[in-house]
Amino acid sequence: MGYAQLVIGPAGSGKSTYCSSLYRHCEAVGRTIHIINLDPAAENFDYPVAFDIRELISLEDVMEELGLGPNGGLIYCMEHLEENLDDWLTEELENYLDDDYLVFDCPVLRNFVEHLKGRNFNVCGVYLLDSQFMTDVTKFISGCMASLSAMVQIEIPHVNILSKMDLVSNKKDVEDFLNPEPQGLLSELNQRMAPQFAKLNKALIELVDEFSMVSFIPLDLRKESSIQYVLAQIDTSIQYGEDADVKVKDFDPEDDD
Ligand SMILES: Nc1nc2c(ncn2[C@@H]2O[C@H](COP(=O)(O)OP(=O)(O)OP(=O)(O)O)[C@@H](O)[C@H]2O)c(=O)[nH]1
Numbered sequence: 001m002g003y004a005q006l007v008i009g010p011a012g013s014g015k016s017t018y019c020s021s022l023y024r025h026c027e028a029v030g031r032t033i034h035i036i037n038l039d040p041a042a043e044n045f046d047y048p049v050a051f052d053i054r055e056l057i058s059l060e061d062v063m064e065e066l067g068l069g070p071n072g073g074l075i076y077c078m079e080h081l082e083e084n085l086d087d088w089l090t091e092e093l094e095n096y097l098d099d100d101y102l103v104f105d106c107p108v109l110r111n112f113v114e115h116l117k118g119r120n121f122n123v124c125g126v127y128l129l130d131s132q133f134m135t136d137v138t139k140f141i142s143g144c145m146a147s148l149s150a151m152v153q154i155e156i157p158h159v160n161i162l163s164k165m166d167l168v169s170n171k172k173d174v175e176d177f178l179n180p181e182p183q184g185l186l187s188e189l190n191q192r193m194a195p196q197f198a199k200l201n202k203a204l205i206e207l208v209d210e211f212s213m214v215s216f217i218p219l220d221l222r223k224e225s226s227i228q229y230v231l232a233q234i235d236t237s238i239q240y241g242e243d244a245d246v247k248v249k250d251f252d253p254e255d256d257d
């Protein structure tokens with residue numbers, strides 16, 4: 001059984017930075033993880049990349065050789081990936097053994113997830129949302145919807161992370177959204193929006209509530225304890241370390257100010 005994190009989220013939400021910090025954290029605690037780049041538009045990395053989609057295709061080459069712009073180029077890359085994914089991934093994954101722990105930066109394809117599952121990987125979706133967006137209830141709901149849409153598309157265990165907590169000056173503002181009461185959210189939402197949206201608001205809150213989506217883990221990359229806490233949550237969701245004698249301490253991410 002292998003283990004894998006798929007790090008997803010909107011552009012600029014901090015996916016690559018998260019991968020880099022996770023890599024350094026694991027290195028420091030003597031744990032081996034392999035980071036894989038699946039972003040054909042990526043430029044450079046400050047961590048060793050185990051394997052890289054740009055060996056198969058890079059946006060730069062596509063734009064240059066086919067005379068496409070960035071958007072058309074990206075679509076071309078994705079189509080090419082879909083077609084060649086099985087062969088490429090099968091070959092690359094042969095280098096990894098049972099128990100290896102892989103972290104994928106920016107996977108986008110559903111059949112990619114199927115491929116990993118088929119090769120006996122326990123996979124967790126790690127959805128990053130920029131904490132700068134968690135300032136009011138309407139943004140919070142829109143963040144939930146984006147995460148939910150990713151979750152429904154890939155059907156795997158899912159952990160939501162609020163990234164860039166170091167930029168949040170008033171922690172209280174964000175804390176209100178970490179584990180909010182559905183009823184409180186609804187009344188806030190109703191206050192913010194015109195009366196004709198009341199029914200929609202109710203439906204949205206119910207949806208978010210039913211999918212147990214209203215749960216984000218704050219991540220402050222300056223704090224080792226915060227990274228460790230997030231990693232422990234993800235590990236639990238993919239049953240990593242259940243057989244091995246791995247100590248998963250219950251850290252409170254706020255405890256070491
Ligand atoms: N202050 C702060 N800035 C961060 C943090 N994480 C990421 N950033 C910054 O946010 C910007 C985007 O970060 P990336 O890690 O490149 O985000 P990404 O999700 O990989 O972006 P794309 O690959 O373009 O989708 C960069 O300028 C980072 O330096 C964080 O925890 N704190």
Ligand SMILES: [Mg+2]
Binds near residue numbers: 015016017105106
């Ligand atoms: Mg990136």
